Amino acid sequence: MELRRREFAALLLGGAAAISLAGQANAESDPLPSWNAGPAKDAIVKFVHATTDAASPSFVRLADRIATFDQDGTLWVEHPIYTQLVYCFDRVQALVKVKPELANAEPFRTVLTGDREAIARLGLEQLIKVVAATLTGMDVDTFRDEVAKWIAEARDPRWKRPYTDLVYAPQIELLKYLRSVGYRTYIVTGGGQGFVRVYSERVYGIPPEQVVGTAGALSFQYGAKGPVLIKEPKLLLNDDNAGKVEGINFMIGRRPYFAFGNSTGDRQMLEYTKAGAGFRLAMLVLHDDGRREYSYGPAQGLPETKVGRFTPELYDEATKDGWIVVSMKNDWNRIFAFD
């Protein structure tokens, strides 16, 4: 029966207990210290004032304050390959213990060699085989436990740190800043919803019901301990490109006022956000800092990539429609919290 105001606030703010309810702590100090002064930071501050000052003609009521963030390449590192794919490759070892016959079958044999160049040459059809074999066939609770164990132990080879350390410090500040003024922050990812939910609350302060992601169909079965949900090799929602807008409509039912992405997969989400009435802000991360992170485009003459393409066409659309392109090199004075 007991209910505390603090508990309410903590829940609403996504579990990040230290955030001031009224944002008073932020009113005097800079809420975005990892952001350099410039047009990107200005655009964020302007957006917050325009949509949350009661006297502003663009004031947005609290219930409608929705901000959506892509994850891979927007909130954390996606190069050289998506973290969830690393998980799938690592899981192949556990898989062949249960099904030894797979060890000599492609593409599993190639994955087991650990030969990165050979793995990088695997085609889409072969990757789908690995993904289906490692992400489906078990119940959702078992999957969650397996991911939790892996995410605690696995280390990125370049930084020798847990993958969850490779989140961008400026973006964590931005998430907190938006929540401190009443925005509910959602992840809208092409990655697996069940995968991201394992760490989203701890790492981003974003609870499971605010993670929109690619999801497989589930079958309801009766196990030894009662009903279980088995992950099936069939898509419920492919939350990428236009699927992101479909996912937003399904899970949120409101058009975002703020959307942040980094690649062509985010295009429709940003278009949909900007097409709403009132003051809306769309932003894109440009990975132009090969020294501190990775450098890829191919927009702005940056190297071509298969993972998280930011094309010249997307850059042109951003310029034409007033989306803000964030240069990692120029707009962020640090990339990671450990920098």
Added chain:
Amino acid sequence: MELRRREFAALLLGGAAAISLAGQANAESDPLPSWNAGPAKDAIVKFVHATTDAASPSFVRLADRIATFDQDGTLWVEHPIYTQLVYCFDRVQALVKVKPELANAEPFRTVLTGDREAIARLGLEQLIKVVAATLTGMDVDTFRDEVAKWIAEARDPRWKRPYTDLVYAPQIELLKYLRSVGYRTYIVTGGGQGFVRVYSERVYGIPPEQVVGTAGALSFQYGAKGPVLIKEPKLLLNDDNAGKVEGINFMIGRRPYFAFGNSTGDRQMLEYTKAGAGFRLAMLVLHDDGRREYSYGPAQGLPETKVGRFTPELYDEATKDGWIVVSMKNDWNRIFAFD
């Protein structure tokens, strides 16, 4: 930038502004005046104390307090046919103005006669034609506006009142009671998500992001005013039976502690709820009050029905697994707010 505690509370409580944050107003007066004293009311009060008293061994942290409610037959009247089907039948008239050739094609011709017995004899395949023709092919905003207009004007023929007046007063009290102690209340309906969202906030205090429902696929298209989402005649999620659990996993990502239904379509949701660790409560409405509402089962010797079947098998499962069956006749001292 401005942010008020009251606003936060209103948002969290689903927009129902009058609810006391700490439930103090409820501590002394009865939060469930439309419920007669008895085992059903006792079970609810016991559940609330067990899961929200900080000293209880079954205490549930605020973030996990999830309660899910079926809509048709659980929160509002579903007889003689689902309200959304009445909408579809009414929309056929608007449809033939745009496509006059449909007026002479079945099943539209039968629907246009207004002959209720003939309409009741339409088979499932013919109903699907009517549903697809009236619920798809337009963009989501147009659909929302059409439903909003209809729901404001349409009247139930028995009570001569808007359908949204036909919500059960005891259930509105229960929703508010649960929210006053920190539960987030969700609708989990076999009905259309986009349909229910039009009125769920006003009628139930439940915002769009807390409406899980059957949803069609959407296609993202570029219209004259920018991107639009067109409703396609293809299912994204059939949120009934096991689909309800799939919808809960996708949109909430947490297992409910409380679930309320009234028919076989709710069975898996109640099983899944009860199978969780700790103190969980599953409840079912039994429609045994033909005088004040409708009488149907066929459990407990009540008349057979095609709409909202509560079978003897479901009744047996409820008895065996400790689900609480609520008798409308005996447990509710009034049905509607206008009684």
